[in-house]
Amino acid sequence: MNEPYKTTVEEERAPVIEPGHTFGTVTEKISAIVLTRPTSNGWFLGFGVAFMLTMMMLYAIGYLFLKGIGIWGSTIPIGWGFAIVNFVWWIGIGHAGTLISAILLLLRQQWRNSINRFAEAMTLFAVACAGIFPAIHVGRPWLAYWLFPIPNTMRVWPQFRSPLMWDVFAVSTYATISAVFWFIGLIPDLGTLRDRATHPAARLIYGTLAMGWRGSARHWHRYETAYLLLAGLATPLVLSVHTVVSFDFAVGIVPGWHTTIFPPYFVAGAIYSGFAMVLMLAIPIRKIYGLEDFITERHLQNSAKVMLATGLIVAYGYGVEAFMSWYSGDRYDAFTIWNRLHGPYAFFYYSLLACNIFIPQVLWIRKLRTSPAALFFVSFVVLIGMWLERFIIVVVSLHRDFLTSSWGMYYPTRWDWMTYIGTIGMFLALMFLFLRLLPAISIFEMRTLLPEAEVKE
Amino acid sequence: MKREPIYGIMAEFDTAQHLVDAARTTHQAGYQKIDAYSPFPIEGLAEEIGFHRNAVPLVVLIGGIIGGLSGYLMQYWISVVDYPLNIGGKPTHSWPAFIVITFEMTILFAGLSAVLGMLALNGLPMPYHPVFNVPRFAMASKDRFFLIVFSSDPKYDPVATRSFLEALAPRSVSEVPS
Numbered sequence: 001m002n003e004p005y006k007t008t009v010e011e012e013r014a015p016v017i018e019p020g021h022t023f024g025t026v027t028e029k030i031s032a033i034v035l036t037r038p039t040s041n042g043w044f045l046g047f048g049v050a051f052m053l054t055m056m057m058l059y060a061i062g063y064l065f066l067k068g069i070g071i072w073g074s075t076i077p078i079g080w081g082f083a084i085v086n087f088v089w090w091i092g093i094g095h096a097g098t099l100i101s102a103i104l105l106l107l108r109q110q111w112r113n114s115i116n117r118f119a120e121a122m123t124l125f126a127v128a129c130a131g132i133f134p135a136i137h138v139g140r141p142w143l144a145y146w147l148f149p150i151p152n153t154m155r156v157w158p159q160f161r162s163p164l165m166w167d168v169f170a171v172s173t174y175a176t177i178s179a180v181f182w183f184i185g186l187i188p189d190l191g192t193l194r195d196r197a198t199h200p201a202a203r204l205i206y207g208t209l210a211m212g213w214r215g216s217a218r219h220w221h222r223y224e225t226a227y228l229l230l231a232g233l234a235t236p237l238v239l240s241v242h243t244v245v246s247f248d249f250a251v252g253i254v255p256g257w258h259t260t261i262f263p264p265y266f267v268a269g270a271i272y273s274g275f276a277m278v279l280m281l282a283i284p285i286r287k288i289y290g291l292e293d294f295i296t297e298r299h300l301q302n303s304a305k306v307m308l309a310t311g312l313i314v315a316y317g318y319g320v321e322a323f324m325s326w327y328s329g330d331r332y333d334a335f336t337i338w339n340r341l342h343g344p345y346a347f348f349y350y351s352l353l354a355c356n357i358f359i360p361q362v363l364w365i366r367k368l369r370t371s372p373a374a375l376f377f378v379s380f381v382v383l384i385g386m387w388l389e390r391f392i393i394v395v396v397s398l399h400r401d402f403l404t405s406s407w408g409m410y411y412p413t414r415w416d417w418m419t420y421i422g423t424i425g426m427f428l429a430l431m432f433l434f435l436r437l438l439p440a441i442s443i444f445e446m447r448t449l450l451p452e453a454e455v456k457e
Numbered sequence: 458m459k460r461e462p463i464y465g466i467m468a469e470f471d472t473a474q475h476l477v478d479a480a481r482t483t484h485q486a487g488y489q490k491i492d493a494y495s496p497f498p499i500e501g502l503a504e505e506i507g508f509h510r511n512a513v514p515l516v517v518l519i520g521g522i523i524g525g526l527s528g529y530l531m532q533y534w535i536s537v538v539d540y541p542l543n544i545g546g547k548p549t550h551s552w553p554a555f556i557v558i559t560f561e562m563t564i565l566f567a568g569l570s571a572v573l574g575m576l577a578l579n580g581l582p583m584p585y586h587p588v589f590n591v592p593r594f595a596m597a598s599k600d601r602f603f604l605i606v607f608s609s610d611p612k613y614d615p616v617a618t619r620s621f622l623e624a625l626a627p628r629s630v631s632e633v634p635s
Contacts, residue, residue, distance in 0.1 A: 023496060023600035149535060157540040160532045161547060166557040173565040180572045188598070192496070195595040211582030214589070215597050217480075217493040219579045221503035225513040226575035230568055233517075237564045244557055447497040455477050455499055 014297035016111045017449050021293065026446045030439050031196055033289050042288070043432060050429035057422020060415050061136055069139050073412040078398045082416040083137035085390045086423065088245055089273070090130035091171065092266075092386065095238055096274020097123025098178060101185070102234035105227075111302055113445040114294040118285065118434070119278050120182040125430040126277070127175045129423040134167075136419075163247040170244040177237055181230050184223070187213050188444040242270040249393060256336040256397030259324060265317030272310040272356075273386035275303050276379035281431065283372045285440065294441055297370050304369040307360060307382065314389075315357045332402060344409065345396045348388055355385025464587035464635035465607040466618050467594070468627035473499050476602035479625045480505040483604060486621065490610035494588070494603040516574030517567050524566025528559040587635040605633065 017026075064071060074081030097119040104112040135144045147168045149158050158165050190210035197203045213219070246266035249257040279300065286295040325333040340349040359381050368374040395410045434440070447453055470476045473495060480493045484507055491506050532555045536542070541549045576582070588594050588605065597603050604627075606618050615632075622630050 027496075027599045149531060155540070157535040159542060159544065160536055160558060161544050161551050161554040163557075166561075169558045169561040173561040176565060177568040180568060184572055184575070188497075192598040195598045211576070212584060212586055213581065213598075214586060214594075215494045215496060216579075217495065217499070217502040217506055218508050219581075220495070220498040221508060222511055222513050222575050222578055224498050225511055226517075226571045229514065229517050229571045233564050233568045233571070237561075237568075240557070240560060240564075247557075444497045453473055453497060453499075455473050455501070 014301070016296065016298055017114070017446065018293035018296065021450060022452065023447050023450065026294075026450065027192060027196075027443055029291075029293075030441050030443045030446070031193055033435070034193060034437060034439055035197055035202070039436060043436060047429060047432040047436075050425045050427075050432055053422050053425020054429050056418050057426055060418035060422060061132075064136060064415065064419075065141065069137070071413060071415045073410055073416055075408070077401050077406050077408045078395055078410040080394045080398060081410060082412050082420055083133045084248075085387070085394050086420050087130050087133035087137075088266075088390045088394075089387050090126045090133070090423065090427075091174075091245060092242060092270035092273045092390075093277045093383075094123040094126035094130065094174075094178070094274065095242060095267070095270035096278050097121070097126075098174075098181075098234050098238040099271055099274065100278070101181065102231040102238065105231045106235060109302075110449060111299055113449055114291075114441050115278065115282060115299055115303075116445070117182075117185065117442045118281060118431075118440045120178065120185065121431065121434045121438075121440075122274075122277060122281060123178050124175075124182055125427050125434075126274075127171070127178060128430070129427050131171065131175065132419075132423060134171075163244065163251045166244045167248055170241045174237060174241045177230070177234055181234055184227065184230070185442060186438065187211065188215065188223075189439045189442060191215065192443055193439065239267055242266045249397075254397050254401075255325075255330070255332040256321075256393065259321060261317050261320045261324070265314060265320075268310045268313035268317065269386055269389060272307060272314055273383055275307045275310070276382040276386070279303050279307075279375050279379040280383070283376045285435065287372070289435075289440070291441065294446060300372060300375055301366075301369050304363045304375055304378075307379075308363045311356060311360045311382070318353070318357070335400065336397065339400050340392065340396055343396070343400065345392065345399070348392055348396070352385055352388040352392060355381045355388060359385075462635065463608050463615065464590075464633040465605045465610075465613075466615075466622055467588070467591055467603055467605040467631050467633050468622040468625060469593060469596075469629045469631075470602040470604065470627050473602060475627075476604060477502055477505060479604050479627070482625060483606065483621070487612050488606050488610050488618075489612075490607040492605050492607070494594070494597045494605070496598055496600060496602075512578055513571065513575055516578075517571045520570025520574070521563050521567030525559055525563035527566070528562025529555055531562075532558055587633050590634050591631050593629065593631070601628075608635075 021029075072081060072083070074083065097116075100112050100119040101116040101123075105116075135141055138144050138147075147158065147165070158168075187210060190206050191213035194203055194206040194210045197206055243263040243266065246262035250259060250262040252258060282295055282299065282303070286292050322337050325337045328334075340346065360378055362368050362374070363378060368378075399410060400407055468479065470479060476493055476495060477499060480491070480502060483491055484505060489507060493502055493506055495502065533550065536551075536555075537549045543549075547554075588597075588603075593601070594603060604622070604625075606613060606622065610618075612618070619630060619632075
């Protein structure tokens with residue numbers, strides 16, 4: 001690569017961190033959000049609304065436990081309904097956090113340092129929302145622990161040849177590893193907060209959580225090794241999780257589910273929706289907390305590019321689905337596509353194509369890729385599109401079975417909607433608490449990006 | 458265990474480069490029981506203070522092997538020995554179906570060993586540590602860099618070590634009470 005070309009490219013790119021910052025200012029700016037900045041009325045309003053939605057979800061779930069699954073719209077032939085649609089949607093959103101924190105770390109993409117912390121928090125909260133759905137969908141949630149191989153007096157065990165069992169292990173491993181990955185990333189920053197907090201209670205809490213971290217060179221060395229190994233372990237893990245989720249469908253014989261394209265296309269779709277959620281969170285956060293120096297145009301652009309790429313993989317997946325249903329010569333499979341295009345849910349399928357394939361193509365235009373408002377809008381559209389995708393996979397595939405006698409329609413009830421919207425509220429409420437109580441950007445990883453952190457041998 | 462009244466002597470530096478150079482000089486001068494503190498990981502600093510044995514990878518490997526074996530053996534024992542079920546005429550020992558959970562258990566155990574192993578080897582959680590007795594050490598988590606020579610070092614001498622550290626041109630030098 002010749003030198004002039006390289007410099008022009010570098011000049012055009014926005015920096016990962018705006019110039020002029022020192023270790024002190026980075027520390028000051030990020031920890032002030034938690035320690036010194038007064039809690040704004042906007043925060044109370046936002047958290048209040050999100051908290052009320054959480055209460056609505058708990059009410060809907062409480063009523064569900066009282067009455068049973070009958071209050072939902074899911075009934076034969078559509079036994080999976082909103083619960084599974086939302087489960088897949090949420091767990092997919094979580095994937096971007098692990099992609100940013102683990103895969104981009106292994107690829108040495110330094111721009112990840114300012115968005116990995118809240119993206120990981122997003123993963124954790126999204127998985128928490130996802131986990132609710134299968135647990136309440138089992139019908140008798142007080143027996144949900146039967147999913148785990150726990151020795152019991154009935155002397156029965158789970159059946160490990162079922163993809164639903166694989167899912168239990170994949171999702172619970174994912175939740176555990178995401179939680180510990182997030183937590184060990186926080187330890188040095190908790191040490192910073194412990195040293196900077198003035199309130200005794202804050203010192204005690206942050207100090208306890210920091211576990212006596214003192215930044216010793218030996219500790220850092222082991223810490224970095226452990227962090228890198230965890231990233232290496234989380235990378236195949238995150239790819240496996242949505243693969244296993246797709247097995248829940250692909251291993252079944254229902255037309256529209258029984259296809260080998262599902263694992264890669266589910267993983268790409270997960271990252272697609274996850275980056276959309278990252279952008280929808282990053283854009284307001286950087287604005288409200290004045291973090292434009294740390295979450296720069298570069299981050300927005302890179303996220304938009306990832307969305308564009310994964311969106312095209314998803315589009316390829318739709319294409320292959322349509323092609324295979326024709327090429328297989330299977331009349332039930334062919335009918336699935338015909339039914340998507342002309343059946344009672346055709347409107348949803350066209351909306352899906354618009355949301356996931358056509359509208360996001362505007363990201364090819366640099367001007368829109370760097371405009372926060374346009375990105376926010378496209379991300380919103382993609383999140384709706386990815387929800388519609390799961391709706392079509394679950395509901396539209398099930399509602400036209402092999403026998404016309406078992407055809408039906410799916411109508412979600414208000415309890416379905418209350419539970420779904422309630423989980424969005426819970427997600428936002430947790431996010432608000434996280435922003436208020438913990439550093440939303442990794443302080444120590446931001447320090448390593450500064451020029452003064454460089455050491456010559 | 459009886460403690461020395463003085464835990465060590467600590468020098469404070471302004472830049473990462475200064476700390477690395479000072480650590481190298483101190484280690485080359487024959488001090489072995491030393492440690493360096495920084496607000497972010499500095500590549501090569503651990504080697505400069507003579508730290509070479511990092512057992513974390515081994516712990517993770519052992520954890521992963523235990524996880525994988527226990528995942529597979531659990532499924533084998535349950536599906537073949539204790540509770541064989543005929544599912545669509547498939548063999549009870551359907552090993553391809555056991556791969557997913559074996560994989561997940563490998564990752565789970567390896568990941569938890571990475572975290573717990575790192576914490577255990579680092580001696581964390583540690584509610585009390587003498588270095589925090591130096592008030593300026595609070596800056597170690599912000600923008601200052603510290604080097605300490607422990608009083609347990611064979612070459613340690615309250616006067617000579619202090620003047621050695623002062624010769625490194627630090628911002629300040631202080632005694633660390635234990």
